[in-house]
Amino acid sequence: MPGSKLTVFPIERLREFSHRVFLHYGVPDDQSALAADILARADLRGIDSHGIARLHAYATMLDSGRINPRPMIRTIRETPGTASIDGDNGLGLVVGPVANRIAMDKADTVGTGWVTVRGSNHYGIAGYYVLEALARDQIGWAMTNTTKIVAPLWGADRMLGTNPIAIAFPGHEEPPIVIDMASPAAAFGKLEMALRKGEAIPEGWAIDREGQPTCDPAAMVDGGAMLPLGSTRERGGHKGYCLGAMIDILSGVLSGANWGPFTPIFTTDFEEPPREVGVGLGHFFGAMRIDAFIDPDEFKRQIDDWIRTFRATRPAPGTEGPIIPGDPEREAEAIRAGKGIPLVAAVIDDLREIVAMTGVALD
């Protein structure tokens, strides 16, 4: 970014820092390590918005007592193939992995497992959970609802979160296909970057506080909203709205969590929701044993063929051709694991503030 200085940190130093910060707030050691690992995974994979950059928000929420550092996570309902979990207002980075493991364990028993979660908080990158399933020869699904920032098509208000969905499929010789995507047209992080640089944003990303399309990032931040994938009716914005709604209902309503505009705030900077309709934030996890459907070797060979076939697509002019979902994150990880994580000054300022709050050393 022009005019912004990047400082590179080894991933181990960031992981260690996060671990100690969670410990400081009373999160048990193994859970602190796990939460730190999920943040580190985001930084390694190049998803900067969901890594160490979010530690400040988690720390502030723990500091103000809004997140429970030692939750009693419990199962509310259960069948052989399903469970509903209450996260007791724990860190999503702690509750999410527990629920995901239950889904995978159920898949071991009856072929698939599906778990809803209420009473949780933001759980990091959705991709983390589906990578865990890959390690068990399962196809993992992960969804979550999040703090409202997206308008439904034809609406002028923030009603849905960026609600991501992730799913992954293993290859044999090829690396896995890893889909991990939010449901709006563009990431809020990209809009924030345009704001810092004083640049306009493309059409189709956002509306202003009156609900009018805008290319001014400040107009979105000042009471406007992001637009769903597809942006307008003509270009399929109703489909992006449907996708966001589906993820909201599976994560928020089916679990007994808050949904839509009532999802809890993620940092203390946001406005409190007008009412509570459930318990905390919600997630939705699925796990499917590959051998419950097909011979896993045959499946992986077909995935290799799928990947090679799609890579060999004739490129559109001015491009190098289609990429395979998961490629950019894997390439980032290959570089960052060795060279470290570049952090912008604003993030480092946040980390210094955490140092001041907790006494945990960064250097």
Next chain:
Amino acid sequence: MPGSKLTVFPIERLREFSHRVFLHYGVPDDQSALAADILARADLRGIDSHGIARLHAYATMLDSGRINPRPMIRTIRETPGTASIDGDNGLGLVVGPVANRIAMDKADTVGTGWVTVRGSNHYGIAGYYVLEALARDQIGWAMTNTTKIVAPLWGADRMLGTNPIAIAFPGHEEPPIVIDMASPAAAFGKLEMALRKGEAIPEGWAIDREGQPTCDPAAMVDGGAMLPLGSTRERGGHKGYCLGAMIDILSGVLSGANWGPFTPIFTTDFEEPPREVGVGLGHFFGAMRIDAFIDPDEFKRQIDDWIRTFRATRPAPGTEGPIIPGDPEREAEAIRAGKGIPLVAAVIDDLREIVAMTGVALD
């Protein structure tokens, strides 16, 4: 449509006609009735492209022996929560309901059921299947891959079908939320309509045979491709591509069917795929018992609240505010059940051709 005459047919007459046409080709009576019912459901719900308008394609495929009228549908693999089905090259309208029922039956037993299908053909509207699940207090999922027509982002060739996904959630006093959407930016049917009317199509729908963006519908038809939801990288076209890929892999690869550019042709007008990588077309069904996760009454009351909350969203300027997924189809059904189905001349010509092929009377 300007210059095109509409003729209205009572739904019963269309249903009866389809039923007799399937019978004529040797499809058993109960299966013919079911297949006709799925087509009628599409016409009632206003999804004109998937109703009686498709009977000509099914008839041609049956007539040329490309679809098996009396398939031996069998289970290839099974666990308590999953199954893989081979449709023996039957009508998708016959194979799909069998597989969907297996998913729902498994949900009755272990909470959820997930079924992949290979060796099938086009199965009508995805929405049909999830409405069946609603009747059993289950949340139904339906996906299918389809004949290639969509380019992956940055690709210049047709590599994916319009690959729809459907899911439905029941309300208590409110009608259900029914999501049933294809994964490209726009429906091919809309492009066809522009072609007939000699009009340009909006930016973001299609590319020409060189992979360049085009607003000329003829340039898409002549070796071009539709674009995924999001259309361009800037506006999230990689996400639409991911969605189409996910549906293709779950329906096509996990089932052992053909996938991507190798999906079988839907009508004899299309070019044959270059090679076979599996068996027929693939589907993916899921069913989740609501009470496996949450009290169904509580869930339905929350869905009522969700619907009312989203309906009450402040409208964007120039709109009447957000609609709830399923509203347009339900409104169409309320009108068409009484007033009949308006058909354009081109569809009636197709029906006359079926009359000539089969001797089944339309009038």
